[in-house]
Amino acid sequence: MAAAQPAVPVCPSYRCGQAVNIQYPFWLGSGNATGGAANASHCGYPSLLLECRRGTPVLPLPSGDYAVIRILYGNAADDRTVSVFDPAITSANTTCPHVAGRALALPPGSPPPLSLTKRNSFLTFALNCYIEGINGGNLIPCLQNGRNSSFVFRNGRVPSDEFGFCEQVVTMPVLSPVDDVVVALRAGFELSWTPAAGGQCRKCEKAGGYCGGDRLGVFTCFGGPSKSPGASKTSRGRKLTTFAIAGIIGLTLPFVFCCIVLCMVYWGLCGSRAEADA
Numbered sequence: 001m002a003a004a005q006p007a008v009p010v011c012p013s014y015r016c017g018q019a020v021n022i023q024y025p026f027w028l029g030s031g032n033a034t035g036g037a038a039n040a041s042h043c044g045y046p047s048l049l050l051e052c053r054r055g056t057p058v059l060p061l062p063s064g065d066y067a068v069i070r071i072l073y074g075n076a077a078d079d080r081t082v083s084v085f086d087p088a089i090t091s092a093n094t095t096c097p098h099v100a101g102r103a104l105a106l107p108p109g110s111p112p113p114l115s116l117t118k119r120n121s122f123l124t125f126a127l128n129c130y131i132e133g134i135n136g137g138n139l140i141p142c143l144q145n146g147r148n149s150s151f152v153f154r155n156g157r158v159p160s161d162e163f164g165f166c167e168q169v170v171t172m173p174v175l176s177p178v179d180d181v182v183v184a185l186r187a188g189f190e191l192s193w194t195p196a197a198g199g200q201c202r203k204c205e206k207a208g209g210y211c212g213g214d215r216l217g218v219f220t221c222f223g224g225p226s227k228s229p230g231a232s233k234t235s236r237g238r239k240l241t242t243f244a245i246a247g248i249i250g251l252t253l254p255f256v257f258c259c260i261v262l263c264m265v266y267w268g269l270c271g272s273r274a275e276a277d278a
Helices: 160-165 181-187 199-206 229-277
Strands: 049-053 056-061 064-071 081-085 114-116 121-129 149-153 166-174 189-193 210-213 219-222
Touching: 081 181, 121 160, 121 181, 160 166, 166 181, 166 189, 199 210, 199 219
Parallel strands: none
Antiparallel strands: 049 056, 056 064, 064 081, 081 189, 114 189, 121 149, 121 166, 210 219
C-alpha cells in the first residue's frame, strides 16, 4: 500500500558538476545532492538512482558504476536516453583498455528500466588467448601476457569457435566507431530509459503525480491527488459501501412503513369488533 505524501518539494532538479541536469525520473541519493534538498524521501524511479562523486554523476548498475555524460528527457523513445562510460576501463594516463570482467549488465524488469539503443555498435575483446592469432581480430599489444595475446573485433562476424582458446571474452557497447579502441570506450555508450508501464507508479503519473519512495522504501506518489493511489482505492471502497447501505435502507423503509400501517389498521379493526361484541 502506498504511503501518504510527505511534505517535501515536488521532484526538485539537481546539479552534480556543471554538465548534467538531473531531474525526474532520475534522482540523487540522499546526502549527495547539490542544488537541491537532501531528503530521506526520494522522488524518482528506484532504478534511476544517481550518485554525485567529486562533481561527477554516477549511475550504479549491476556490472559496476558508470559516469554520466548526458541525459535527455524527450517525449519520444529516441529522446529519452542517458549516455555513460565506464571509468574503470580507461583512465586519462593510460592508452590500454582494462576490459577484463567489465561486461555490461543492466537492471532486470519487464519492460527493463534501461536498455541499449540501436545507435550503439560493439567491440568484442578476446583476452589472454593462447594462440598466435584469431581470424579478423586486431591484436592489442599492451595486453600481451607472455606468449598469450588479446584481440579486439569490431561489428561484424566474430569467430566464436576460436574463443575456446581464450581466457575471457567481453563485449562492450560503444557509440563512436573510431579505430582507436580507447577513444571509443571513453566516448561511452547510450542507454534508453523507459517510463513506468504499469502498477502504482503508472497510476500515480496518470493522475499527475510523480513516483518516489520514503526512507523505508515504501512507494509514495508526490504531487498527485490529495490521497495516494492505495488510499484512493480504499476511499472508493468506502463510498461504494455507503451507497449500498443507503440503497438497502431506501428499499426497506417503505416496506417497514407499510407493515406499521397495516398493523395499525388491523388492531383498529380488532378493537372495533371487541367493542361491538361487548
